[in-house]
Amino acid sequence: MKINCKTLSNILVAIGLVLIIAALGLAFAGSFESYQDMTKSFTKVDAETGAPLAVPTADQNLLMGLVSASGTMLLIGLALIIVGVIVRLGLKDGVISIFNNTVLGVFSATCIFPLVWMFYSSLKEKRVFNADIMGLPTEPTLINYERILGNKDYHLAESMMNSVRTTGLSILMIVLFSFVVGYILSRVKFKGNRPLYLMFLMGMLIPIHSLLVPIYVVFKDCGLNDKWFTLLFPYVSFGLPMGIFLVEGYVKSIPISLEEAAAIDGSSFSNTMWRIILPICKPILITVAIIQVFSCWNEFSFALVLMKSVSLQTVPLALTQFKGQFASDYPKQMAAMLLTMSPIVVLYFVFSKHIIKGMVAGAVKG
Amino acid sequence: MLDAIKPKKSVIYLYLLLPVAMFVFTVFVPLVAALVYSFFEWKNGPVKTFNGLANYQQLFADATFWQAFGNNIYLVVACLVGQIGIAFLLVLLVNARTTKLKGVHRTFGFFPSTISAVCIGMIWTMVYHNKYGILNWLLEVVGLEHLQQVWLNNTENIMLIVSIPLIWQFIGYYMVIIFSAIAGIDSEVFESANIDGANAWQTAMHITLPLIKNTMLVCITLCVAGNMKAFDNIYTMTKGGPGTSSMVMAMYGYKISFEQFNLGYGSTISVGIFVLSLLVIGGSQWLVKKITAKVEV
Known part of the structure; x- marks a missing residue:
């Protein structure tokens, strides 16, 4: 029954x-x-x-x-x-x-x-x-896609290259710096340790959008505005604090006897850090990278303020200009959005489990 | 050998030099610069004249700035209720025994939060469009043509209209955070509650919620901080308009600095955003802690 x-x-x-x-x-x-x-x-x-x-x-x-x-x-x-x-x-x-x-x-x-x-x-x-x-x-x-990619004036393909470069380099630097600083702050005792720790902690609390205008002013004075590397400064700096704290917490869970044993075997500080600790930290560094891929690729306001050259625009910036230009041509706007979203969308649906896990870990622990 | 555990200071400083220098230069130098320039009259030219507290007097009397601050607070409240509230309710549904396709809901629900705010803004501009928008299309299909309108020109309700995309985008994000917190609770707790005859709602309010208090606090902090810096959505959808009815603080600072080229006053607004954001974030945490402390007693 x-x-x-x-x-x-x-x-x-x-x-x-x-x-x-x-x-x-x-x-x-x-x-x-x-x-x-x-x-x-x-x-x-x-x-x-x-x-x-x-x-x-x-x-x-x-x-x-x-x-x-x-x-x-x-x-x-x-x-x-x-x-x-x-x-x-x-x-x-x-x-x-x-x-x-x-x-x-x-x-x-x-x-x-x-x-x-x-x-x-x-x-x-x-x-x-x-x-x-x-x-x-x-x-x-496919006419919309043909028109978008065929016309160099739209700069969409170019903006995607810019975004790939900016995001890639930012992630690389964030992961590298987070690892080095996080490891040193967690393991090495020196005078500046606590002050530096507090400084990065403060960096997490600072409302970064209050820096929008001041960063523009300072960068302008130093001639740093509107260069291909300009956006690396804010993206890396804003990504660092969370990365450092995730790494610092993670390194604390590694038994220190590991490094002592390595030292007895004659491994130097740098050698231990790069050859032994780095591989162990891989999971947390991947988490850091996942969180930052999305925030760097999607970041808009600092790109808007700091970049003026059309040829150096990142994707969100190019999209807003595209929107202004083709306000009433929705299929074209949609094609442009899908095209520029595609790397993120593919990445998300292929690795969604890891990505969701990483983002949640970052949000809760950071 | 000792060097390996306690490395030379020079090695440490060499490793720290680049990251620390970059961080200080990008975060702290501009902060100090903003404070300095906020005391100057400076209209983007080479001329800066010290004018004492005049900028701050202007800021305190600036109705648009305070309207923008009010709109930020509106967004904070709307998103606290909308994002975290709805997310919590949806998680209860996901956790129900008979719910199917849990993984699909998580993957799909989380998806909008990975898309740039610019894209979200563009999509919702299309949704709200008077002629080619989904919303007006839907109203026509269900026979409510008289409600059709040019949504983004509705001065009275513009804040509600622009906060819906924001709420929608991040429900899934908070859902996943709350879901993983609840998954961490020992299932025996729920079993004993069930045996004691607690219904689903009682269990949620008196058992689940207190047990995930810390995660909720994290969500609230993220939500408050996120909405104090609202900019991208507003820039894409309304640029603060119609008039100044959907102005938020970051948008106002941007307009003053880069459309009116008033960098001195723009710096003052930046200082204002800095102070007010910290106050609101700190205040909300204090409030939540006080309320939850009372509940425990």
Whole structure:
């Protein structure tokens, strides 16, 4: 009896899901907008004779049939799933389960939908998009991507190179510096140890956006504005404190006898640090790198203030200019966004488990 | 041999020189410079004239600055309730026994927080667009055409309208943090609560919440600090407009310094942002600690 119940519920849910997917497919194929327009035009009748003003053609009839069929299928599908779940879990648990999964499903859908919408809309021409903003592209085209990459004036490809360089070098320096400073602050006793520790601690508390204007002023006086390496200064400096604290905490968990043994074997300080401690610290250094990849790639305000040359712009900066230039051409904007987001999106979905773990560790411990 | 455990000072200083110099130069030098320049009248030219406390008098009387500060506070409160509150509720749902696809919800929910604020701002500008926006499209589909409007021109509700993308972006982020904190609680605690007849809501409020107090404090600090520095979203969506109705402090400092080229007063605003942010962050922590201390007694 129990197995029967389970099988029945599985069958109901499966049929329901198939119906819903089919219904959504049909609805998109039928396209909401044209369906609405059509139903409006065919319901109008001649005031005197009562005869309809327009008669649908066979194609249009088919389309309207498809869309209304999809609506019915959607409702039946949903009903089947609800019945299936209740059969399986009983009324109270079933209702709770449906509520939980629906709320979370809607939330997850809103998080991922913009990406999906942007993807299929970027394959439309502006004219097609403006006529129907939600429908799937009827004639998918790569024209937006071609135009963006083909025109050097947009500087998008160039800005991606700049972002890759800036992010890469920043990460390298943050990881290297965090490791060296974190290790020394945690292991070596010297006069400046506590003051330095406090200084970096303060660095974490300082609201960095109050530095926006002052950094511009100081860098301008020193002639450091608008160089290819300019952004390394703020990115590395703002990333250092958290990196140092993560490394410092991590090194404390390594038994000091390891280094004592190495010293007895004749290893120098530098040799121990680079050859023995560095490999042990790899996990925490990867965490530091993960956190910083996203913050460096996405950083906008300091790039906005410090960089003026179009050829040195990073991605977020180039995007805001692109937005100004093509304010009403949404498919083009979407193509540009997707193009510049792609490295981060691919990185995220491939390593999402590690990335989420690393970001959380950084947030909680830092 | 002793050198290996207690290395020479010169070696240490050599290792520390570059990072420390870079950090001091980028963080502390500008801070001091801002303090100095905040006492000068300086309009981007070579001429700087000392004018004492005039800039600070102007700052205290500057209605736009205080409006911007108020908007920052609005964002802080909206995001505390919206991000951390909703995240906590959603985590309760994720933790329910019958919830499916937990991993998918985590991966998808966390995704927006990895995207740049500029992209988020651009996406939501599209959502809010009067003609080609999803929001107005949705209103038409459900038959509420009379609510359609040019959302980003709505002066009265603009702060609510710009804070929704911000809240939405980081719900998943706080969800994952809170989720991992709850996962660290011994499951026996929940079992005994269940045996004692506590319902889901009672368990959440009286058992889960007190046990993850420290994580919640971290979330609150992150949220307050994050919203005191709000800039990217506002810059992309409204640039502080319409008028100054969605102005935030960093945006105002930017406008004064780089659109009106008033670097002296811009420095004063920077000092103001510095002091006010520290006050709000410190104050919120003090408040939370005081409230939670009372609850324990």
